[in-house]
Amino acid sequence: xxxxxxxxxxxxxxxxxxxxxxxxxxxxxxxxxxxxxxxxxxxxxxxxxxxxxxxxxxxxxxxxxxxxxxxxxxxxxxxxxxxxxxxxxxxxxxxxxxxxxxxxxxxxx
Amino acid sequence: xxxxxxxxxxxxxxxxxxxxxxxxxxxxxxxxxxxxxxxxxxxxxxxxxxxxxxxxxxxxxxxxxxxxxxxxxxxxxxxxxxxxxxxxxxxxxxxxxxxxxxxxxxxxxxxxxx
Numbered sequence: 760x761x762x763x764x765x766x767x768x769x770x771x772x773x774x775x776x777x778x779x780x781x782x783x784x785x786x787x788x789x790x791x792x793x794x795x796x797x798x799x800x801x802x803x804x805x806x807x808x809x810x811x812x813x814x815x816x817x818x819x820x821x822x823x824x825x826x827x828x829x830x831x832x833x834x835x836x837x838x839x840x841x842x843x844x845x846x847x848x849x850x851x852x853x854x855x856x857x858x859x860x861x862x863x864x865x866x867x868x
Numbered sequence: 869x870x871x872x873x874x875x876x877x878x879x880x881x882x883x884x885x886x887x888x889x890x891x892x893x894x895x896x897x898x899x900x901x902x903x904x905x906x907x908x909x910x911x912x913x914x915x916x917x918x919x920x921x922x923x924x925x926x927x928x929x930x931x932x933x934x935x936x937x938x939x940x941x942x943x944x945x946x947x948x949x950x951x952x953x954x955x956x957x958x959x960x961x962x963x964x965x966x967x968x969x970x971x972x973x974x975x976x977x978x979x980x981x982x
Binding site: 803846855856 | 912975
């Protein structure tokens with residue numbers, strides 16, 4: 760399974776943008792890039808996913824490098840409710856997800 | 869839709885006892901996944917089913933673990949006999965057929981084996 764590398768932790772001030780990086784240098788052409796987050800004491804929840812082009816939804820934006828070896832999850836205005844562990848996952852053209860250790864995001868009021 | 873339903877939410881048992889965790893996936897989803905989460909190992913995929921058939925059980929830790937999906941709306945994960953190192957949060961997730969789509973996770977079952 761393809762590997763991803765994320766910083767263990769990040770901090771952000773409330774109402775400021777947050778850029779969460781992910782490196783996936785061994786990505787293959789059919790791997791989708793997924794982001795999930797896990798709030799304390801909850802199951803993971805879907806944030807966003809993409810293949811080649813940048814993606815936007817109501818929760819976040821996903822910026823994918825041109826060579827697809829890295830991506831960045833962008834939260835446009837962090838709120839206290841965004842404090843969670845964020846997982847960057849490569850999903851081959853199938854349905855298995857292999858979660859790494861993720862980035863623990865702390866939002867400072 | 870109620871989402872993925874798991875029961876029980878909490879389970880405390882003694883070493884050697886049989887434990888059965890239950891999951892009801894979202895209606896219409898063809899894939900069902902069982903994960904385990906611990907502080908030491910993070911989130912691990914144990915097994916997943918497609919149309920009630922086990923596809924990949926390579927993540928099942930040992931023979932004490934077994935999973936079944938007798939129909940499209942129900943799955944079980946059984947541990948027999950249980951050991952303290954099985955203590956973890958067990959998540960069930962489901963997803964539709966197409967690749968590259970999101971998985972929907974249940975709230976998890978927190979298992980404590982004394």
